[in-house]
Amino acid sequence: MNDGAFRIDRHRFAVEHFSSRLHWRHGLWLALAFFGSFVLAHAQSDTQRIPSAIGTLFIWLPFILKGFGLNLLMSFIAMACATVxxxxxxxxxxxxxxWVSLPAWFITHLFRNSPWLVILFMVMFLVPFEMQVPGLGxxxxPDWVKATFAFSLPVMANISEILRGAVNSIPKGQWESAESLAFTRAQTLRWIILPQCIRRAIPPWMNWYALLALATPxxxxxxxxxxxGNAQAAMEAAGARPEFLLPFYLFLLCLFFAYIYPIALWTRKLERKYVVAN
Structure with a gap:
């Protein structure tokens, strides 16, 4: 059995635990906590003060969902940039x-092992808020564009490692067979190795997208x-009432869970479908 294949299959590119640990029961507990928070908020609030927590959340729901749309947009763009x-x-x-592999290895491990929040602060403060573009002046x-670029950097490093691991998991006999057919290394990569890497890389790629989407807040x-940010602004506009904190933030947790859980299910399905036979 190929040692590289065993190592890659067992480790699953270092992100298998995210999709495997997410369960529908987590969503159920979140939903129960969310509805229970309204009861707690009603008990803590002054009955003369209106609207209630649920009424306030309903009023500001379109505003919060608009912000969630920006989360999704940031995750899509960041994942596209990180993939390329x-x-x-x-x-x-x-x-x-x-001379080529060592700098690439250094960049990969630098961003893989750096805290995402540190990268975010670094990019937000080092990248100028205005740029001179020829022909456009x-x-x-916008801040969200710089944040999107910052989020793409650690994911880029992990996708780099996914590709390296996937290539190394291909049995060496395929390289040797291609060499015996007078294929160059570039041709072997393009026509033989990389097509096989795609199915091995899709599940961890999806895992990293889910983690990226969860990191955008x-x-x-x-x-x-x-x-x-919009939920915080909504609570401030509603009078910064402390009893609103739990319902609003639990709603955000439910919102992200509803988006991420189907991705986790799909990832597990693809992992079973594309499992590497050793």
Whole structure:
């Protein structure tokens, strides 16, 4: 049995535990806690003060969902950028040239092992808020665009490692067979190795997308008006009543769970379908 294949299959690119641990019971407990929080908020609030927690949440629901739409947009764009950059970085990692593979290895592990919040602060404060673009003049970069780029960096590094691991999990006999047919290394990668890597990489790729989507609320720390930021603004507009905190934040948890759980189910299904036979 190929040692690389065993290592990759067992480790599942370091993210198997996310999809395997998420269960529908977590959503049930969240929903019960969410509805229970309304009872608690009603007990804590002054009956003369209106609207209630549920009424306030209903009023501000479109505003919060608009922020959630920005979370999704950030996750889509960041994942697209991370995929393109990560595939390129992964190909550099498996290069036979040490001058190419070592810098790629360093960049991969630098961003893989850096806290996402640190990367977010670094990008938000180091990237200028305005840029001179030829033909367009001065273009202002919204904070959510910079946050999206920041989120793409750690995911890029992990996708790079996914690609490297997937390539290394292919049995060496396939490389040797391609070499005997006079294929170049580039042709072997393009026509034989990478097509097989796709199905092995899809489940961990989806796992990282789910983790990325869950990480986007961190942008609210720096003033990006996504779901969490809009929920905080809604509570402030409603009078900053402390009894609203639990219902609003539990609603956000339920919202993200409803989006992420189907992805986790799909990921587990693909893992079973594309399991690597050793």
């Amino acid at each position: 950059l990560g595939v390129g970085l992964g190909l550099l990692q498996i290069s036979h040239s040490r 001065i273009v202002r970069l 961190m942008a609210s720390v720096l003033g990006v008006r996504e779901a969490v």
